Amino acid sequence: MMARVIDGKTHAARERAELAQKVATFRRVVGYAPRLDVVLVGDHPASAVYVRNKEKAREQAGMEGRVHRLPAETAQHELAALVADLNHDPNVHGILVQLPLPAHLDAQAILEAIDPRKDVDGFHPENVGLLALGRPRFVPCTPLGVMRLLKAEGIATTGREAVVLGRSAIVGLPMSLLLAARGTGDATTTICHTATPDPRAVARRADLLIVAMGRAETVDADWIKPGAVVIDVGIHKRDDGRLVGDVVFESAARVATAITPVPGGVGPMTIAMLLNNTYEAARAALAHSGGVGLLASLSEEGCVST
Numbered sequence: 025m026m027a028r029v030i031d032g033k034t035h036a037a038r039e040r041a042e043l044a045q046k047v048a049t050f051r052r053v054v055g056y057a058p059r060l061d062v063v064l065v066g067d068h069p070a071s072a073v074y075v076r077n078k079e080k081a082r083e084q085a086g087m088e089g090r091v092h093r094l095p096a097e098t099a100q101h102e103l104a105a106l107v108a109d110l111n112h113d114p115n116v117h118g119i120l121v122q123l124p125l126p127a128h129l130d131a132q133a134i135l136e137a138i139d140p141r142k143d144v145d146g147f148h149p150e151n152v153g154l155l156a157l158g159r160p161r162f163v164p165c166t167p168l169g170v171m172r173l174l175k176a177e178g179i180a181t182t183g184r185e186a187v188v189l190g191r192s193a194i195v196g197l198p199m200s201l202l203l204a205a206r207g208t209g210d211a212t213t214t215i216c217h218t219a220t221p222d223p224r225a226v227a228r229r230a231d232l233l234i235v236a237m238g239r240a241e242t243v244d245a246d247w248i249k250p251g252a253v254v255i256d257v258g259i260h261k262r263d264d265g266r267l268v269g270d271v272v273f274e275s276a277a278r279v280a281t282a283i284t285p286v287p288g289g290v291g292p293m294t295i296a297m298l299l300n301n302t303y304e305a306a307r308a309a310l311a312h313s314g315g316v317g318l319l320a321s322l323s324e325e326g327c328v329s330t
């Protein structure tokens with residue numbers, strides 16, 4: 025039996041269509057649209073592709089935004105000055121500084137300089153802390169997209185064994201927090217990393233295996249308990265130009281019950297969640313600036329938080 029292939033592209037398109045409706049209502053009622061500004065430093069080839077995808081999706085959702093393209097040799101203080109400008113611009117609701125940054129820049133310092141109420145990536149320590157405490161504000165887009173995908177597919181996590189391969193701040197760590205969180209994942213959650221002696225043996229315990237190691241086509245059928253659900257977060261361009269994940273898809277699909285493909289799995293959901301977070305940032309900014317009446321009108325028109 026071959027695994028069911030989870031169609032992230034279709035789920036993401038549905039998410040974005042629902043969001044476009046809410047954005048249209050927001051624009052009509054409030055008089056402007058949510059705005060996401062993206063900062064791209066240098067010319068990392070994959071980043072250029074992702075930023076273009078984000079732009080397309082943002083425009084389709086009817087949202088405002090700019091891409092700020094800075095040369096690779098931009099100095100720390102120049103980047104920090106741009107972030108400060110965006111922090112202070114009331115028309116900007118969401119800020120995303122595309123990673124990785126060139127090596128001479130201190131990425132952590134830049135992420136900490138972003139106003140946490142505009143941090144739609146959810147990477148600021150304040151937002152990480154809120155998530156860890158079970159009081160999430162902005163949740164990192166990739167793990168949030170995975171949770172949405174599981175929900176949309178009717179895949180339950182409560183009381184099940186989840187294993188996350190990877191502990192990065194972008195994917196593995198927030199993914200683990202969500203899976204373990206009371207009322208959210210409620211899964212028994214294990215994290216593997218490079219100090220795990222035998223990650224394959226741990227992975228084989230999983231009912232739900234989330235793979236975010238950044239190692240192309242590494243996880244094959246031997247890592248998977250028969251009947252498990254496999255979510256492949258990895259994305260790599262092979263020498264022949266094909267996009268692949270961290271999972272050997274054909275092999276894994278023979279033992280899993282459900283699996284995400286690359287491309288067309290987690291990636292499109294990441295972008296949809298980024299736009300959702302930006303909408304929520306604009307809504308929260310409105311509430312913060314005393315637009316209570318406008319918020320009530322939005323709610324009456326069905327624009328409730330998701």
Ligand SMILES: NC(=O)C1=CN([C@@H]2O[C@H](COP(=O)(O)OP(=O)(O)OC[C@H]3O[C@@H](n4cnc5c(N)ncnc54)[C@H](OP(=O)(O)O)[C@@H]3O)[C@@H](O)[C@H]2O)C=CC1
Nearest residue numbers: 190191192195216217218223236237238257258259291294
């Ligand atoms: N589809 C999407 O939307 C997104 C996809 N990605 C992709 O997901 C992948 C992971 O990204 P990211 O988290 O940023 O990557 P990182 O390289 O930052 O983190 C990789 C993690 O995997 C762990 N790891 C590496 N090798 C092994 C191994 N053999 N066994 C166990 N653990 C291992 C590392 O451990 P240690 O901590 O010990 O180093 C680290 O925690 C990449 O391919 C990336 O391109 C990323 C973001 C979004």
Ligand SMILES: Nc1nc(=O)c2c([nH]1)NC[C@@H]1CN(c3ccc(C(=O)N[C@@H](CCC(=O)O)C(=O)O)cc3)C=[N+]21
Nearest residue numbers: 073074077120121122123124145287288289291292294
């Ligand atoms: N500040 C910041 N926030 C991020 O969220 C962030 C980042 N930096 N740096 C890089 C990673 C990676 N990431 C992806 C987003 C979309 C796809 C995506 O759209 N993937 C499509 C196809 C991509 C393609 O055609 O190459 C798919 O999987 O089907 C992939 C990866 C966000 N990241």
Ligand SMILES: [Mg+2]
Nearest residue numbers: 123124194238
């Ligand atoms: Mg990365």
